[in-house]
Amino acid sequence: MKQDQKSLTPRSTSQSDWYTEVITRAKLADYSPVRGCMVIRPYGYAIWERIQAEMDKRIKALGVQNAYFPVFIPYSFLQREADHVEGFAPEVALVTHVGDKELEEKLVVRPTSETIIYEMFKDWIQSYRDLPLKVNQWCNIVRWEKRTTPFLRTTEFLWQEGHTAHATREEADEMVKAGLDMYAAFAEEFLAIYSIKGRKTEAEKFAGAEYTTTFECMMKDKKALQSGTSHLLGQGFAKAFDVQYLGEDGDKHYAWTTSWGLSTRIIGAIILMHGDDKGLVLPPMIAPTQALIVPIFKAENKDAVAEYISKVEASLKQQGIRYEVDWSENSPGWKFSEGEMRGIPLRIEVGSKDMDAGVVTVVKRTDSQKQQVQLSDLESTLPNLLETIQTEIYESAKKFTNENIIEVSTYEEFKELVNKTDEAVGFVKTYFCGDKDVEAQIKEETKYTSRCVPLETYDQEGKCFITGKPGKLTIFGKAY
RNA sequence: CGGGGUGUAGUUCAGUUGGCUUAGAACGCUCGCUUUGGGAGCGAGAGGUCGUGAGUUCGAGUCUCGCCACCCCGACCA
Numbered sequence: 440m441k442q443d444q445k446s447l448t449p450r451s452t453s454q455s456d457w458y459t460e461v462i463t464r465a466k467l468a469d470y471s472p473v474r475g476c477m478v479i480r481p482y483g484y485a486i487w488e489r490i491q492a493e494m495d496k497r498i499k500a501l502g503v504q505n506a507y508f509p510v511f512i513p514y515s516f517l518q519r520e521a522d523h524v525e526g527f528a529p530e531v532a533l534v535t536h537v538g539d540k541e542l543e544e545k546l547v548v549r550p551t552s553e554t555i556i557y558e559m560f561k562d563w564i565q566s567y568r569d570l571p572l573k574v575n576q577w578c579n580i581v582r583w584e585k586r587t588t589p590f591l592r593t594t595e596f597l598w599q600e601g602h603t604a605h606a607t608r609e610e611a612d613e614m615v616k617a618g619l620d621m622y623a624a625f626a627e628e629f630l631a632i633y634s635i636k637g638r639k640t641e642a643e644k645f646a647g648a649e650y651t652t653t654f655e656c657m658m659k660d661k662k663a664l665q666s667g668t669s670h671l672l673g674q675g676f677a678k679a680f681d682v683q684y685l686g687e688d689g690d691k692h693y694a695w696t697t698s699w700g701l702s703t704r705i706i707g708a709i710i711l712m713h714g715d716d717k718g719l720v721l722p723p724m725i726a727p728t729q730a731l732i733v734p735i736f737k738a739e740n741k742d743a744v745a746e747y748i749s750k751v752e753a754s755l756k757q758q759g760i761r762y763e764v765d766w767s768e769n770s771p772g773w774k775f776s777e778g779e780m781r782g783i784p785l786r787i788e789v790g791s792k793d794m795d796a797g798v799v800t801v802v803k804r805t806d807s808q809k810q811q812v813q814l815s816d817l818e819s820t821l822p823n824l825l826e827t828i829q830t831e832i833y834e835s836a837k838k839f840t841n842e843n844i845i846e847v848s849t850y851e852e853f854k855e856l857v858n859k860t861d862e863a864v865g866f867v868k869t870y871f872c873g874d875k876d877v878e879a880q881i882k883e884e885t886k887y888t889s890r891c892v893p894l895e896t897y898d899q900e901g902k903c904f905i906t907g908k909p910g911k912l913t914i915f916g917k918a919y
Numbered sequence: 920c921g922g923g924g925u926g927u928a929g930u931u932c933a934g935u936u937g938g939c940u941u942a943g944a945a946c947g948c949u950c951g952c953u954u955u956g957g958g959a960g961c962g963a964g965a966g967g968u969c970g971u972g973a974g975u976u977c978g979a980g981u982c983u984c985g986c987c988a989c990c991c992c993g994a995c996c997a
Contacts, residue, residue, distance in 0.1 A: 446958090455991075474989080530996070551997085585920075585995055592996070645997090665997070702997055735956055772957035790956055800956080886993095918996090 447780070449716045454660045459589065461710060465719045465781045468589050475587035475594030479703070482781065485727035486706055487597065491577060493629050494599060494701065497621050501614075503573040503601055508555050510579070514545040516554035519679040523553065526646020530583045548581040553647065553672070553698055556602045557680035564694060567606050567686045571614070575601040580702070590707035591664070591919050598702035604682060604694040611671055611695035618669035618699035619652045626666065630709055631722035631833035632656055633840050634666060635914065637891025640871075642878040645698075649673035655890040655914065657840040658711035661863040663890045663916030666708050669699035707919075712836050719782030720804060722832050723825040730755060730762040730821070731778040735771045735790030747794045751787065754817045760825070762787075779804060784828045785821070805831050844868055844914070850881075850905045853915075857885045863917035866890065870901035871913035877905055881915070890916045 447464070448456040462468050467483035479487065495505070511534065518524045527550045534546040549555070556574070564572060581595050601618060605611040619636055626632035634654035644651035648670040656664050677683070677693040686692050713720040723729050732751060736744040748764060755762045765774045771788070778786050788800040798811040801820070805828050812820045843865030847853045857864055871878075871889065882888050896912045903910035 459990095470989085472988095526996090580997080582997075584997090586993090596997075598997075668997070700997070704997060733956090737955070738953095768955095770955055770957085770959055772955090772959080774958090775956095776958050788956070792956070 447716060447718060450659065450714070455588075457714075457716075458710065461714055461718050461780070462589050467706070467710075467719075470589070473594070475584065477589045477593050479597075482727065483706065486709070486721075486725060487703060489725055489727065490629075490705065491599070494621075494625055495577075497625055498575050498599070498601060501573070501617055501621060502571075503575045503603070505576065506574040507576050507578070508549075508552050508559070510549055511546040512549050512552070512555045514547050516558060517547055519554065520647045520676055522675075523647035527551070527582075532581050532583055549578075550580060550582045551698075551700070552576065552578075552600055553602065553676055553696075554680070557676050557682055557696070560602075560604055560682045560694070560696075561680050564604060564682055564684050567684050567692075570606045570684060570694065571603055571610060573601070573603040573614075575599060588707075588919075590710070591704055593703075596703050598700050600698060600700040603697045604677070605696070606684065606686070606692070606694070608673075608695050611673075611697050614697045615650075615652055615669045615671045615699070618697065619654060619667075622667040622669070622699070622701055623654045626654065626656075626705070626708075627833065629722070629724045630705065631724070631829055631836060632666070632705075632708055632712055633833060633837040635840075635866075635891065635893050636895075637893040637914065638897065639668075639891055640873045640875075640878060640889045640913070642875045643889055643891075645670045647672060647675055649675065652894070653891050655866075655916070656708050656712060657843060657866060657916070658708070658919070659714070659839065660711070661843050661865045661917075662919050663863075663866065664704070664708050664711065664919045665890070666705055667699070667701035670697060672696040672698060713832055714782070717776075718780035720832065721782035721784060723784045723829050726782065726784055727761060728763050728781070728783050729760050729825060730785040730787055731774070731781075731783045732762060732764040732787045732789060733771055733774045733778070734764065734766060735788060737791065740791055740794075744789065744791060744794060748789050750814060751789060751799055751817065754814070755821070758818055758822060760821060784825060803828060840866070848904060853881075853887075853904065854885060857887055857917075865916070867915045868912060869904040869915070870910035871915075872903035872906050872908040872910040873913070874906065874908075877903075881905070886917060887915045888918050890914045890918070 447460055450457045465482065466480050468480055469478045471478045514533065517527060531550050532548040534548065535542055560572060563569065577599050579595055579597050583594060584592050587593050603614050605614060623634050623636050626634055634656045636654045639651040639653055645668065649672060651668055651670045653665050653668045656666050658664055674693040674695060676696050682694045683691045684694060710719060732748060734744050734748055775786065782804065784804050786802040793799050798813050800809055801812050802809050845856065845865055846868045847856060848869060853867060853869065856867065878889055892911045892913045899912050900909050
């Protein structure tokens with residue numbers, strides 16, 4: 440990574456340099472002394488805290504309660520569900536020793552908590568009256584990935600995982616859908632992230648799930664990012680952990696379970712979906728700081744400008760706008776650039792000229808459009824501006840995604856399209872039978888994987904573009 | 920785990936065929952003065968086990984071998 444002190448590497452020159460520079464220079468995160476693990480700095484963590492606060496409300500609105508389960512899980516638990524252990528065993532961290540003493544039973548550092556949660560559910564669920572049982576936990580997860588990138592894939596990451604048990608498959612299906620809908624709505628309304636909800640193919644589903652739903656997002660480099668998932672686990676885990684309840688009918692039944700998670704990866708999605716050559720672009724709803732006040736003054740009228748700024752501050756406070764004033768010794772130009780790097784939606788320049796005219800100069804991060812606003816008009820202007828920016832960011836993401844979805848009908852067409860460049864071409868849509876081996880072949884030959892079968896067109900059937908068998912409209916993309 | 924690359928100041932880097940005795944620059948940092956409408960100027964200053972271990976040599980940042988770490992590209996994945 441090259442790092443010029445002044446200008447950011449343009450996205451078009453090197454996406455990965457741009458990405459890491461934005462993260463370090465906006466002070467979101469830092470590389471840590473531990474391979475694959477990042478330090479989330481206060482500014483990045485403030486974003487995560489806002490995500491947590493908003494999502495926590497939405498999770499609770501689904502009737503889910505927060506709880507906490509241990510970070511250590513007996514290794515044997517993992518092995519009880521065959522697909523699950525196969526999926527996760529290669530990437531779990533094992534605790535084998537305490538000091539120099541070997542442990543009787545190895546412990547894994549949780550790569551996800553299904554197993555230990557169902558071990559507890561087994562005791563908590565006795566009767567149909569105990570259902571549904573819905574818990575969520577905010578925690579850290581460790582998966583020893585071979586290759587890591589800040590936020591997108593780190594050895595340790597933070598997330599939220601919801602786990603529910605239900606009496607019927609229908610109820611569980613509904614929960615899976617409610618979880619996914621909650622994620623997508625949150626991403627859209629709060630993070631200005633446009634996503635496509637869909638179901639994963641057999642090859643891409645969660646290890647141990649009957650089916651996995653996902654919301655997939657297209658980044659500005661046209662690559663795909665799986666940003667959150669919601670799984671129907673069926674009765675597999677319930678059987679493995681003996682989660683049974685006595686039904687109204689007097690018989691024992693296995694519970695139907697679901698799990699769903701959203702991680703700090705979503706911060707990577709915000710960066711990659713909205714950022715530009717000046718740095719981060721944060722939607723106002725998520726931005727820890729929504730407005731940056733930059734004082735501009737000559738030495739002799741610093742006090743007067745400060746006095747004037749306090750009036751601006753009073754107005755912002757009253758409106759509940761999150762703001763900061765940059766009184767540092769740096770030049771105005773420096774402060775402008777810093778504000779842009781950090782993705783602050785609005786800049787409010789307040790200088791002698793503004794003071795004399797009774798205005799402030801307001802600049803939008805998205806398009807650098809400047810306008811003078813009378814002090815008395817701040818209350819009617821700023822909330823609208825923030826709302827406009829939020830909408831603009833979302834609309835531009837939506838437009839970009841839709842412009843880069845290409846339909847093809849044959850595999851030749853598909854190959855020609857995606858192999859003509861090393862860059863991602865976007866999402867490719869076609870009918871696909873969903874066969875695991877066929878998908879492996881596609882991946883081998885094109886590096887593209889199925890992202891999802893969009894729920895919107897889930898019932899549409901057509902001839903698979905490779906095998907000619909009945910298929911569903913499926914989106915392929917180059918994944919992060 | 921394969922392929923490539925890099926380790927010298929907080930950061931990005933320079934350091935010639937091994938040699939000038941005190942290892943440099945820029946940016947950043949500290950202090951002072953002057954500045955403030957798009958990354959300010961001048962002056963002074965702090966900051967280094969040259970990744971690590973061994974070897975070759977009168978002499979190693981520079982050569983040899985081992986080790987370690989990190990980055991990028993693949994395979995694997997939230």
